[in-house]
Amino acid sequence: MSENRTFTIDGETIEYELVRRKMKSIRLRIIGNGTLAVSCPMRTPIYEVERAIVKNRDWIRSTTLRALEQNPKSQKREYYTGEKFLFLGVERTLLTAQNSRESVQLREDYIFLNARSLDDLDRKKKLLDKWYIQQTQQIFSQRFYAQIEKFKSLFPYDYKLKIRSMTARWGSCMINRNTVVLNSKLIYADESLIDYVILHELTHFKYKNHDKDFYALLTYLCPDWKARKKMLSNKYIYYER
Ligand SMILES: [Zn+2]
Numbered sequence: 001m002s003e004n005r006t007f008t009i010d011g012e013t014i015e016y017e018l019v020r021r022k023m024k025s026i027r028l029r030i031i032g033n034g035t036l037a038v039s040c041p042m043r044t045p046i047y048e049v050e051r052a053i054v055k056n057r058d059w060i061r062s063t064t065l066r067a068l069e070q071n072p073k074s075q076k077r078e079y080y081t082g083e084k085f086l087f088l089g090v091e092r093t094l095l096t097a098q099n100s101r102e103s104v105q106l107r108e109d110y111i112f113l114n115a116r117s118l119d120d121l122d123r124k125k126k127l128l129d130k131w132y133i134q135q136t137q138q139i140f141s142q143r144f145y146a147q148i149e150k151f152k153s154l155f156p157y158d159y160k161l162k163i164r165s166m167t168a169r170w171g172s173c174m175i176n177r178n179t180v181v182l183n184s185k186l187i188y189a190d191e192s193l194i195d196y197v198i199l200h201e202l203t204h205f206k207y208k209n210h211d212k213d214f215y216a217l218l219t220y221l222c223p224d225w226k227a228r229k230k231m232l233s234n235k236y237i238y239y240e241r
Pocket residue numbers: 200204210
């Protein structure tokens with residue numbers, strides 16, 4: 001449960017969302033629409049939260065600007081030819097055409113959108129959203145079961161995949177239910193990064209915590225996981241189509 005709070009410092013009003021969690025220290029994040037999201041341990045007093053915000057004011061300002069620049073919603077989508085949409089790590093150019101048979105197709109760096117009316121923004125958005133959801137389900141499940149197949153002897157059970165939109169993490173693992181949850185925003189990253197998140201979560205079926213054994217197995221499954229982790233930037237989490 002998050003709580004919206006404000007406070008004033010040097011005449012400037014700062015708004016933020018506060019969530020209390022079981023954690024050890026205060027954490028600040030800027031989410032896609034430029035909101036400052038703060039999480040802190042259960043019993044941290046508010047003055048400590050505010051002190052952390054004030055201390056990081058420069059970082060908050062520059063990160064907010066960057067998040068807003070990267071967020072196409074702040075530039076208002078119109079779904080016209082030439083607009084760019086991230087898909088599997090590449091910015092694809094939208095090409096629209098009027099057609100009574102509506103469809104969305106990806107061909108190399110272009111997304112072809114056929115819509116009954118090009119003036120109907122809601123309709124175009126709906127078509128594209130539906131296409132993204134279908135692609136996400138298809139591609140994630142393909143990658144997920146391919147990794148399990150590849151390391152069958154290590155992962156011999158029936159595993160399930162769930163897809164969710166998350167704001168702070170790429171994936172999670174429900175160990176008792178043999179289920180991996182992937183962040184739907186991974187569809188903006190390329191396949192090798194999706195595989196890395198899948199392998200990280202699968203490793204949790206063997207080792208719950210991020211300890212030495214965990215990283216040893218992850219390195220076996222995905223030798224260049226460090227490089228992939230580095231490439232998996234926040235840009236994809238902040239991106240909104
Ligand atoms: Zn983990």
